[in-house]
C-alpha cells in the first residue's frame with residue numbers, strides 16, 4: 373500500500389502506510405486472524421500491567437457480527453457492514469470494586485494501536501469507530517458496571533472504492549497530520565490550541 377504521506381523525521385514505514393479505509397472487499401476474515409490481531413493487543417503496555425482491555429468480536433456471517441453491527445451509529449453501520457469482522461474495545465475502570473484505574477482508556481488506546489498495526493502487517497485494514505450507540509452496548513453485551521465502552525474497530529481486506537457512496541469515495545484517501553511543531557514543546561507550552569484544519 374503506498375500513499376502520499378511523508379514524515380518530518382525518518383520513521384518505520386508502517387506508521388505512514390497504516391490508514392483507515394472504509395471500503396472492504398467481501399474476502400472473509402477468519403477467527404484465527406481476529407484472534408491474532410487481539411493477541412498483538414494483549415501485549416500492549418498498561419499502567420501496573422493491569423491489562424484493563426476487554427474485547428468483544430464477531431466474524432461476518434455469524435450472529436455476533438450482526439449484534440455488534442447493530443450497536444454502531446447508522447453512518448458507521450452503512451460501510452462497516454462489509455467488514456470481515458467487528459471488534460468492540462472496552463476497559464476496566466476499577467478492579468475489586470474499589471481501586472480506580474485512572475489509565476484504563478489510555479491503556480485501551482495502546483491496545484487499539486497494537487491491533488491496528490498487527491492488522492496492517494497481516495495485509496488487513498482496521499478502522500476505529502467512536503460512532504457507537506453507547507447506551508445500548510452495556511445492555512446488549514451484558515457488561516458489568518466497571519467495563520467502559522471505548523471504541524469499535526472494523527477489520528478486513530481493503531475493497532474497491534466504488535463500493536462506497538459518492539460522498540465516502542471522496543474521503544477514501546489517507547489523511548495528513550499537523551506539523552510536529554504544533555504538538556511538541558521543549559519546556560513550557562507556547563501558542564494556542566487549535567483543531568486541525
Ligand SMILES: Cc1cc2nc3c(=O)[nH]c(=O)nc-3n(C[C@H](O)[C@H](O)[C@H](O)COP(=O)(O)O)c2cc1C
Nearest residue numbers: 390391392393448499500501502503504523546547
Ligand atoms: C477512537 C477513534 C474513533 C473513530 N471514530 C470513527 C467513526 O466513528 N467513524 C469513522 O468513519 N471513522 C472513525 N475514526 C477514524 C478516524 O477518523 C481516523 O483514524 C483519522 O481520521 C485518521 O486517519 P487514519 O486512521 O487513516 O490515519 C475513528 C478513529 C479513532 C482512533
